[in-house]
Amino acid sequence: MGVLNVTPDSFSDGGRFIDPERALQHAREMVAAGASFIDVGGESTRPGAEPVSVEQELERVVPLVAAIRAELDVVVSVDTSTPEVMREAVAAGAGLINDVRALQRPGALAMAATLEVPVCLMHMLGEPGTMQVAPHYQDVIAEVSAFLLQRIECCEAAGIDRSRLLVDPGFGFGKTLEHNLQLLRGLDRFARLGVPLLVGMSRKSMVGAVLGRADPADRLYGSLAVAVMAAQAGAQILRVHDVKETHDALAMVDAVKKTRLVGED
Numbered sequence: 001m002g003v004l005n006v007t008p009d010s011f012s013d014g015g016r017f018i019d020p021e022r023a024l025q026h027a028r029e030m031v032a033a034g035a036s037f038i039d040v041g042g043e044s045t046r047p048g049a050e051p052v053s054v055e056q057e058l059e060r061v062v063p064l065v066a067a068i069r070a071e072l073d074v075v076v077s078v079d080t081s082t083p084e085v086m087r088e089a090v091a092a093g094a095g096l097i098n099d100v101r102a103l104q105r106p107g108a109l110a111m112a113a114t115l116e117v118p119v120c121l122m123h124m125l126g127e128p129g130t131m132q133v134a135p136h137y138q139d140v141i142a143e144v145s146a147f148l149l150q151r152i153e154c155c156e157a158a159g160i161d162r163s164r165l166l167v168d169p170g171f172g173f174g175k176t177l178e179h180n181l182q183l184l185r186g187l188d189r190f191a192r193l194g195v196p197l198l199v200g201m202s203r204k205s206m207v208g209a210v211l212g213r214a215d216p217a218d219r220l221y222g223s224l225a226v227a228v229m230a231a232q233a234g235a236q237i238l239r240v241h242d243v244k245e246t247h248d249a250l251a252m253v254d255a256v257k258k259t260r261l262v263g264e265d
């Protein structure tokens with residue numbers, strides 16, 4: 001899943017793709033590099049991000065979703081928590097709703113139920129403005145899993161079949177470095193939820209903190225390492241900035257997964 005932020009303040013590429021033509025060109029490049037999904041987001045969800053108006057989000061996201069769908073053979077996911085944006089993006093051709101707030105905004109659950117497309121439910125502790133203040137868990141894996149299970153059950157009760165759901169532990173969304181490392185180490189436990197797993201650690205501060213790299217552009221090799229670990233733990237979709245590099249890394253994971261040892265079925 002290639003990241004396409006059409007926001008002025010996203011942590012890793014803020015402002016680079018505000019111009020629709022540049023954004024479309026970046027989508028072309030990511031699809032050529034092997035992306036199966038393009039994640040279009042109009043509201044930065046980085047810690048401390050400024051909220052945007054619905055109109056602004058619609059203006060940024062909907063034309064781009066339409067332009068990508070008109071030209072490229074790729075699933076466009078819309079990174080939004082706003083029901084109106086979900087509706088208009090799906091109408092423009094988006095094939096996946098990626099909601100970092102797991103359909104908790106008013107009207108989001110009902111909207112997703114009417115839209116029929118798959119939904120990724122991600123865990124975030126509170127809101128971007130406060131989530132990194134002092135995140136605390138007794139057991140981050142147990143608590144994030146329990147939250148995601150509760151959101152799955154809410155979706156099912158609202159008529160969204162489990163077969164349309166994906167989950168995501170939300171690396172960096174209200175987690176300390178230790179929490180993020182624990183989530184990665186125990187990522188295979190999320191497979192128990194019985195729905196596909198999507199993760200995004202690309203260029204995030206968990207990589208920067210371990211490597212001592214303040215600049216997100218210096219976090220590629222660490223991002224590849226954690227992508228490989230996540231894929232080996234069962235993540236089916238990796239949300240990344242560096243599509244070509246990650247695609248190669250995951251091709252190696254897949255090749256090894258496919259081989260069989262003597263005596264293995």
Ligand SMILES: Cn1cnc2c(O)nc(N)nc21
Nearest residue numbers: 079098122168170171199200
């Ligand atoms: C929009 N966005 C930023 N980081 C993300 C992550 O880790 N997962 C998902 N699903 N979306 C994300």
